[in-house]
Amino acid sequence: MSAPPRPSAVPSPSPVRLPLSDVLLLGLIGIRTRRIRAALSALGISIGIATMIVVTGIPASSQRALEAELTALGTNRLKAVADSSLTEPGETVAIPKEAAAMVSRIGPVNAVTDVANTHATARRSERIDSQDAAGLLVLAARRNLPEVLNAKVRSGSYLTAVTERFPAAVLGSVAAARLGHPDLVAGEPPPQVLLGNRWFSVVGILRSIPLAPDIDRSVLVGWDAARDNLGFDGRPTLLFVQADESAVEDVHAVLPETIAPDNPGLVKVSRPSNALAAKRSTQANFSGLFVGLAGVALLVGGIGVANTMVISVLDRRREIGLRRALGASRGQIRSQFLAESVALSCLGGIAGVLIGVLATVAYAAYRTWPLVFPLPAVGSGLGGAILVGILAGVYPAVRASRLPPTEALSAT
Template sequence: MRAGSRLRSTVLRESTTPQARTTPPWLRPVRLSPADLLRLGLVGIRSRRMRAALSAIGISIGIATMIVVTGIPASSQRALNAELTALGTDRLQAVADANASGGEGPVSFPAESVSMVDRIGAVEAVAAVANTHATVRRSDRLGPLDASGLTVLAARKDLLDVINAKVRSGQYFTAATERFPSVVLGAVAAARLGFPDLRPGEPPPLVLIGDQWFGVIGILRTVPLAPDIDRSVLVGWQAAHSKLGFDGRPTQLFIQADEPAVEDVRAVLPATVNPQSPSVVLVSRPSDALAAKRSAEATFSGLFVGLAGLALLVGGIGVANTMVISVLERRREIGLRRALGANRGQIRGQFLTESIALSCLGGIAGIGVGVLATMGYAAYKDWPPVIPLQAVTGGFCGAVLIGVMAGVYPAVRASRLSPTAALTTT
């Protein structure tokens, strides 16, 4: 009896120790790693490929719509901005106002005015021309009173870049040719002097400026930003100084500035160009196209936000609907997993992962379709293709967010199903 009592007390003590009360390893709940959770979430997609494809198509349409409605207007906007910029939205002109001098003679700017304007922070480029007050004739058989009525301007070699001018025939001044007695004609000047075009390989035609002959080396196209150039005969800056007695003082400046700062540059130009007499500096206003350009940007921005939000909403509703139906159809699967030991957190994780995976697959497909559609339409319209990076990254992040939001309710609903209720469902 004593031995039996001691045995029973020993077994009782051992069974009540912490080691004995610990759950056996094979009965402990297993935590799923992210890789296991991903594989489990993809089970439903692999087993129901057609439904998964339809669900992915639904979300991809929404994301593709967002890419298209942002990319196509952005491409159109860039093309429109290029056209408006060509009208001079970032250009200013400073002209010496002869009326401000009181009729005392020709007015010009200081020789260092170009370098002073170039030091303004928002100024990107500046070029100058100067009226030499010389006369130009086609032949020496014409008298001084038979001049063509064209203006002879000394021009710097960087003038064309600032005023968006193009050479129609021949060439413009280079560092070498601006020193020689050569001229470049504006479109109207070439027509008046009787030079429709220059033929390669032939000697350049000559014009008489003052009492010296100059060779015509180029003819410009029409310059919309500077109509005065069309009616001018351009002489190289150094050649005008050595051949025509030019004093190096410009009479007109062409300024290209950072577009948002055009008004600020315009305000400081008179005092910068001619600190001694700012009143003689007449600065042109920025083009009215600048206001139209900014209005178009604001309109396009509001359109982007509205259409993109609508596309994401439609895609999210489609994914949520698909996941709810998936839970209803897979009740037996959920009940079986619960009966085999899966806890509610694992059930939630499975369906939430499946929802996110569906949305990500649809998002990737939608981004590809949207990019291709945008580039194709832009090429058809001859626009520069623009794919906003914010739309691509926002589309993918939006797809992930949609997957989370659309999968929360179905995942919670699946986790609340009891094993017995799920398995007995007909």
């Protein structure tokens, strides 16, 4: 009698590969069934991401406002003056007439204006001795001086194409107070000031200019009017230069040779404003602060997610054991908990971005700062949330996949 045939070996079934949609659905099970815990964990990471947005957006808006204030102080401006210490006593010190045109050809220079001392006296009336001229200067100025110096007119108007050719004057803030004309009254005839031996009508009064205190103590007249009425020879004594902030030092180095090629030592150029160094130092300090605070915020959020996922693994050991007993592979268990960690972090990240952006907009509006919308911070926040979710979920996912089914099912 022959032996019965041996049954053929049945190959072990290969684990089913879950599609991405099923992995995501499995990952959301823990979030849906434990909503309060998930909400608290998402709140933790949302606070971290919102903190990153806020500590990036609000200081960036503050920095933009500070940069505007420092720029107004002259971080991109230079002053070139004829050095009287290098000339003989009684010799008139001046800069070549074509100096402004030559300086304007320098690449980084955006604007240049020249000013000239007419050496005339400024008096309120002819009864005042010409030797007592209140310490004021009478300067011939160009029409673009307010743009170069960021000067504002407090009352009246500045020199125009018409008034610069006639006996019309604009007073600096200090000159206006000393001459007894603090403001102009609309509808009334303009007040008169005596410049040299000629009366000039006051058409405007400037606000104080922090960049150029000499202009505050000056009476400004048009170039043609100074030549026709005050005996002005047409040679400037002072140049104000506005250049690209990044190239201020380079412009400073070439100004003497450009203004007076035959005698560069005659020209004395002011150094870039100390505010420029303060501005650059502020930018560097703010950048380091942003990186440090953002790193701390993400670390706090990641610890919160990791803690929640570890507790979730401990609480769901029976579920893990049941799934393993029904044929789920270790890889599927890892994918489930890793997907849950990433989903939890993404929810917190989206909420954090919304909170952070709204807080930044509200605070910038309250302080009337220019709004700097931190797009890199928003992208970094979302990307950081995903990265934190992956890192925070690796250990809990691996630990869940390594639980033996019998041990997991017997857990109480």
